[in-house]
Amino acid sequence: MSQALALYQLQEIELGILRCQKRLSEIAAALEDNQAVAEARARLEAAQKTLTPLHTRARNLELEIQSNADKIRATDERLYSGSVRNPKELQDMQQEIQALKRRNAELEDTLLEMMLAVEEAEAALASARADLQQITGDWETQNQNLLDEQARLKADETRLAEQRRQALSHISAEDLKLYNALKPRRHNQPVAVLDGDTCAACGVEQTMAIISDLDRGVSLVKCMSCGRILVRKPGKA
Ligand SMILES: [Zn+2]
Numbered sequence: 001m002s003q004a005l006a007l008y009q010l011q012e013i014e015l016g017i018l019r020c021q022k023r024l025s026e027i028a029a030a031l032e033d034n035q036a037v038a039e040a041r042a043r044l045e046a047a048q049k050t051l052t053p054l055h056t057r058a059r060n061l062e063l064e065i066q067s068n069a070d071k072i073r074a075t076d077e078r079l080y081s082g083s084v085r086n087p088k089e090l091q092d093m094q095q096e097i098q099a100l101k102r103r104n105a106e107l108e109d110t111l112l113e114m115m116l117a118v119e120e121a122e123a124a125l126a127s128a129r130a131d132l133q134q135i136t137g138d139w140e141t142q143n144q145n146l147l148d149e150q151a152r153l154k155a156d157e158t159r160l161a162e163q164r165r166q167a168l169s170h171i172s173a174e175d176l177k178l179y180n181a182l183k184p185r186r187h188n189q190p191v192a193v194l195d196g197d198t199c200a201a202c203g204v205e206q207t208m209a210i211i212s213d214l215d216r217g218v219s220l221v222k223c224m225s226c227g228r229i230l231v232r233k234p235g236k237a
Contacts, residue, residue: 003219004231006170007179008191013164015188020157027150037139040132047128051121058118061111068100068107075100175220182228192228202226 001009078084079093168176182190192201197211204225214221214230221230 001170002217002231003172003175004191004221004229006167007175007229008193008231010164010167010171010179011189011191013160013167017157017160017164018188020153020160024150024153024157027146027153030146031143034139036135037132040128040135044125044128044132047121047125051118051125054114054118054121058111058114061107061114065104065107065111068104072097072100072104178220179229186226186228190228191231192223192226193233194230195233199223199226199228199230201228206230 075093075097079090079097084090084093171179179190186201189201192199194200194206194211194214198205202223202225204223206224210221210224210230214232222228223230
């Protein structure tokens, strides 16, 4: 294998590692971002917050109605027991009973409205709960896909790291130094394929002398324009 080809293979492996790393960081970010689930949970909490005070108010109305009914019964019993004879007192008791009955009629109307509101709030809560379940389910499925992809990419990364180690064993320290020096200035692609007589990286046509050097196997011929190390495409003549 020519030195240029060994460097080209190293470059392809390293680009593969970079692609893995890029996708792995995207996946890590996606796994962090579960906004849809958080929003559905917030809607459920809001529905619960609406329902709780309605329940409390309905319960309080029931208690007040019950208490008034008890008072009506007790006053009624006293009224007909014969123990009270004073006409003014008897009249007051009758008026009190009437007042309590009117009050309870009002309270029962309010309670009915409250029960309807409770029903509505309970339906909203059930719907929010179903939404959360659906969204959480979707999230978990998506999550699983991402976790599967993450596992595949990590295996790829390990395999590529081993390939890189082997590729490096074919490369001299001097060549590697040149390769590493070019790498940051050439977007991680210090090696370019010669496509016909054109550098595939920068698109500049090379001189006959350069092509001749490359075809004669002169060590590390560089593109006259971008300075990348030129290589004939592996597998091609
Ligand atoms: Zn070039």
